[in-house]
Amino acid sequence: MIQKSKTLSNKSNLQVLYEDNHIIIVNKRAGDIVQGDKTGDKPLSEVVKEYIKDKYSKPGNVYLGVVHRLDRPTTGVVMFAKTSKSLPRLNKLFADKKTEKTYWALVKKEPTKLQDTLIHWLIKNPKNNKSTAYPNEIPDGKKAILHYQVVKKLDTYFLLEVTLETGRHHQIRVQLASIGCPIKGDLKYGFDRSNKDASISLHARNLQFIHPVSNEAINVTAPLPKDPVWDACV
Template sequence: MSKTFSNKNNLQVLFEDNHIIVVNKRAGDIVQGDKTGDKPLSDVVKEYIKNKYNKPGNVYLGTVHRLDRPTTGLVIFAKTSKVLPRLNKLFLSKEIKKTYWALVKNAPTKKEDTLINWLKKNPKNNKSSAYSKEIKDSKKAILHYKLIKTLDNYYLLEINLETGRHHQIRSQLSNIGSPIKGDLKYGFDRSNKDSSISLHARYISFIHPVKKEPINIEAPLPNDTIWNACINYT
């Protein structure tokens, strides 16, 4: 994975108030620390808050959800321990709506469809396999996609999840013969130059758990030629 991780000088903050901060994750960033020992995005956001507000001591930051390391897009963090369980509840009750964009080389058979599979995770290779019926230790996975733009060599899909399973979008799209650009693990034939995969958390919407106001956020796309061609998709 390319070592182009976020730091406080290039962190892209899309929304911030006293309770919540939303950032645009870059490919290569890990949301929370893992066995690699690489600096996680959560630590970068803590540094940003500490420096911006001259906070003494430790800064609180709650991780609400995650994105796979090679993906990009919207990540929400809680700035207070009070709001974290409220955001967690919104996620569990599916009141936080996330929309993803994915670039695939092979167009799905249908321009719009709902995919229902049972996913089973293999911890040895950190990969989920999709099955057409339930098997032991599998979890039901549901997503909705539609083709929103046709490029010269790729197809842009818009995806909404009903469930949040391990590698769900990657596994389910691969299962229908449309692996995501750059995703070697799920069947694409070559990697992207920056080791990313072309999956982006594009939009998020929810009712603010404290202010009770609607929040709608769009994450700018990664700056490369193919993604740039997707900006005006209508």
């Protein structure tokens, strides 16, 4: 369970990375849920609404569309739509794979290959909210493809840069674990101990796309969490 912490996002500490009339992109903190769930905890989407309402003195309800999500213990780039005009266009960008997303992950074990493409078929178990990766196609399995490369060796950990071809449930977490490289702090997928803040060391580092309204090229990078191991990565 994610620990409650004063570091969770609220309208006063929200880290906005990019904003215009149609889009707002923020740096999600570990422990934030992007959208409301059965826990009843206040989601990041509501925090962003409060920020917009206060900043622009908007009366009544604030419109905000959830474009994509990150797992609760992860950090990094999350984009929301500020207008009903931009939401379907942003959804189409993601559906058509016209966004470039880069993730950073810290693992303790060095992968056998310095760079590789991983292909698995994933089955999600909703009872324990966990996915299992299979090396060959199986009934009801969803094909998952990612590319990784080792970009830095630290004293104890290895920094991997990961890009996705597919967006499956816990994809990076389960696929890296399947090659013996669970992400630091990720008890669910086999790491031996938790991080102090109950996060996992998976960070949505960068997002690039063509703005669906202005047609400008947008390139957003999320600063890393404040942590000695992450500090050693830059």
